[in-house]
Amino acid sequence: VILCETARLRIRHFDCGDAAFILRLLNEPSFIRHIADKRVRSLADAQVYLENGPLAGYAGPGHHLNCVELRDEGTPIGTCGVLKRDGLPHPDLGYAFLPEFWSRGYAYEAAEAVLRHARDRLGLGPILAITGPDNTSSMKLLGKLGFVTDHAPFRLPAGDGELRLFALPA
Ligand SMILES: CC(C)(COP(=O)(O)OP(=O)(O)OC[C@H]1O[C@@H](n2cnc3c(N)ncnc32)[C@H](O)[C@@H]1OP(=O)(O)O)[C@@H](O)C(=O)NCCC(=O)NCCS
Numbered sequence: 001v002i003l004c005e006t007a008r009l010r011i012r013h014f015d016c017g018d019a020a021f022i023l024r025l026l027n028e029p030s031f032i033r034h035i036a037d038k039r040v041r042s043l044a045d046a047q048v049y050l051e052n053g054p055l056a057g058y059a060g061p062g063h064h065l066n067c068v069e070l071r072d073e074g075t076p077i078g079t080c081g082v083l084k085r086d087g088l089p090h091p092d093l094g095y096a097f098l099p100e101f102w103s104r105g106y107a108y109e110a111a112e113a114v115l116r117h118a119r120d121r122l123g124l125g126p127i128l129a130i131t132g133p134d135n136t137s138s139m140k141l142l143g144k145l146g147f148v149t150d151h152a153p154f155r156l157p158a159g160d161g162e163l164r165l166f167a168l169p170a
Helices: 016-026 029-034 043-052 106-120 136-145
Strands: 002-005 009-012 064-070 076-083 092-097 127-131 148-154 163-168
Touching: 002 106, 009 106, 016 029, 016 043, 016 076, 029 092, 064 106, 076 106, 092 106, 092 136, 106 136, 127 136, 136 163
Parallel strands: 092 127
Antiparallel strands: 002 009, 009 064, 064 076, 076 092, 127 163, 148 163
């Protein structure tokens, strides 16, 4: 299933063939540091993660992670989507890209398209985002997308780390 295409990217649902990409993405030091250690250590773990995570989400109302791939080559480069998380009153934007695809504007291009899709097709109202207080790349991206924060420390009920909460007004 293809959600949308941009000038350089295709945003589609993950499928079972993405296990090798997921195994690599989830074990990137940047992913573990800024998001979480999902403890996915093998292709079999990655398959289970896909089935219980993104693939299960596709049956629901539209809050899920997508695969972002280069439109020309079909190379998967990252993930981006709108999620519904316990402890947040509205859906939130999530993303992560392989380091060799940073600093080329791909994350912005994907997030902008996912947000447009969420607004136009799903009719979503306010959209939130959470990030660690030291994740400058992520905060810079959120600023470019129009998200605002009051910079106050924020914690999820189930999480132990201090976060910043951003919101994109409806
Ligand atoms: C957060 C993350 C997605 C940001 O990626 P990114 O590539 O820096 O973000 P952007 O797509 O906005 O790219 C911006 C950079 O591309 C550059 N760029 C190059 N070509 C560009 C183009 N055609 N269009 C726009 N920007 C372009 C910009 O100048 C900017 O460079 P700068 O950071 O040196 O100022 C990435 O760091 C990441 O995956 N981190 C690990 C996971 C993570 O932290 N996720 C978020 C958890 S809250």
